[in-house]
Amino acid sequence: MDQILNQLGGLVLGSVPTMVLFILLVVAYGLIVRRPLDRVLAERRARTSGALEQARRAIAAAEAETAAYEEKLRHARVEIFQMRDKKLKQWNAEREAALAQARQQTQDRVHGAKQEIEQSAHEARLQIAGMSEELSSRVLNAVLPAGVQAAEVAQ
Numbered sequence: 001m002d003q004i005l006n007q008l009g010g011l012v013l014g015s016v017p018t019m020v021l022f023i024l025l026v027v028a029y030g031l032i033v034r035r036p037l038d039r040v041l042a043e044r045r046a047r048t049s050g051a052l053e054q055a056r057r058a059i060a061a062a063e064a065e066t067a068a069y070e071e072k073l074r075h076a077r078v079e080i081f082q083m084r085d086k087k088l089k090q091w092n093a094e095r096e097a098a099l100a101q102a103r104q105q106t107q108d109r110v111h112g113a114k115q116e117i118e119q120s121a122h123e124a125r126l127q128i129a130g131m132s133e134e135l136s137s138r139v140l141n142a143v144l145p146a147g148v149q150a151a152e153v154a155q
Helices: 002-143 146-154
Strands: none
16 A cells, blocks of 8 residues: 555656646636636627617617607698698688679579569560550451440540
């Protein structure tokens, strides 16, 4: 067993320089590779998260602009519809005024035509009344003898 212990002691003593070299290698790795790598990774994370934050801000700004444009578009549409309704009302009012004027002119013409017809009818009645007396005297002259007519006319 002593022999095993001596062999183990020799192995451990022989591995001391290897352990020292390994520890130096780990420390050198930490100083030369690990710290710069961690620094570069941290800077990369900062840039990436900064770029992501900047992209989020740009997206938010674009959404705000889009909302503003949509609001302006809605306002413009409302204004266009109001102007269209105003024009339609104006055209309807003009049409109604023209129709009212045409109705009034037509009513005036009809009234004038009725007055002319009544005047013509009145004149025709007067003419008929005048002619009826003449016709009745002619009929009497033709039907009755001359002596009977003179006696009746005197009465």
